[in-house]
Amino acid sequence: MGDVKTPSITEMRKRKFAHQIEVANEGGAVADSFFEKYSYNQSYEDVFQDAFNGNYLVDLIEAVWGAQPPYRLLDCGSANGLTLEQFDKLGVEAWGIENNAHIHSKTPEKWRERNLLGDVCKMPFEDEAFDFLYVTCLPHLSEEIIGQAIKELFRVCRVGVLLQGVTTDMTEEVIEDYELFKGLRTFWTCSEWSDAMVCAGFKLAVSDPVLLDEVWRIEQETDEDDWNWYPNKETMRYHFFSKPQIG
Numbered sequence: 678m679g680d681v682k683t684p685s686i687t688e689m690r691k692r693k694f695a696h697q698i699e700v701a702n703e704g705g706a707v708a709d710s711f712f713e714k715y716s717y718n719q720s721y722e723d724v725f726q727d728a729f730n731g732n733y734l735v736d737l738i739e740a741v742w743g744a745q746p747p748y749r750l751l752d753c754g755s756a757n758g759l760t761l762e763q764f765d766k767l768g769v770e771a772w773g774i775e776n777n778a779h780i781h782s783k784t785p786e787k788w789r790e791r792n793l794l795g796d797v798c799k800m801p802f803e804d805e806a807f808d809f810l811y812v813t814c815l816p817h818l819s820e821e822i823i824g825q826a827i828k829e830l831f832r833v834c835r836v837g838v839l840l841q842g843v844t845t846d847m848t849e850e851v852i853e854d855y856e857l858f859k860g861l862r863t864f865w866t867c868s869e870w871s872d873a874m875v876c877a878g879f880k881l882a883v884s885d886p887v888l889l890d891e892v893w894r895i896e897q898e899t900d901e902d903d904w905n906w907y908p909n910k911e912t913m914r915y916h917f918f919s920k921p922q923i924g
């Protein structure tokens with residue numbers, strides 16, 4: 678018998694959703710077309726209200742770190758800054774950084790000062806400039822620069838990171854329905870992402886089982902779709918990271 682290797686979940690999912698995966702340009706920003714057909718063949722602006730839920734993120738931050746607005750938050754991969762307005766309504770001072778010039782140029786006048794055109798790998802912010810980071814951009818970067826990007830997240834973060842990018846072990850239904858593999862360059866499971874964060878110095882923020890129950894409750898109550906985004910409660914651990922406090 679030959680050596681038959683069982684394919685990893687990442688390999689299986691990449692095969693299953695190969696039709697979603699475009700040949701990415703070498704490095705650089707995601708293609709402009711990514712935003713025109715963001716989900717269900719609709720543009721980012723058209724699906725934004727349904728796809729983004731600021732209350733959910735603020736509730737998670739309160740559950741995990743006990744923090745309530747006002748605080749300073751950076752949306753890493755902020756597109757045209759629509760998230761900034763939603764966060765503002767909840768009392769959060771949100772800033773954004775986005776490297777696709779096309780979507781960034783659509784930032785409403787009111788948010789131009791806070792939604793910056795730039796790369797998450799080299800950010801024009803001081804050390805620990807933000808209490809929290811909301812991070813969706815990492816899987817859009819090529820694997821060779823993920824370490825550099827996470828190092829930069831570590832530098833500008835004061836308290837913690839909500840890691841919300843696409844992982845290969847999200848439920849199949851959600852990858853299929855929202856075409857989540859579009860525009861991705863790095864295909865990792867959530868525990869692989871977590872390992873990279875821990876290597877850079879972050880610590881898992883959710884270890885207490887009672888807190889994990891609470892995070893899962895928020896997730897379940899917010900989920901208005903028929904299916905879960907995350908396959909089980911355990912995987913929720915890998916989405917919250919604290920910066921160790923010195924002294």
Ligand SMILES: C[S@@+](CC[C@H](N)C(=O)[O-])C[C@H]1O[C@@H](n2cnc3c(N)ncnc32)[C@H](O)[C@@H]1O
Nearest residue numbers: 707754755756774775776777796797813814817
């Ligand atoms: C999945 S979208 C999320 C948009 C927004 N944060 C939201 O929650 O609706 C990820 C964003 O990350 C941006 N992005 C990808 N690579 C980036 C990089 N190196 N630096 C900054 N933004 C990046 C993409 O252009 C895209 O706008």
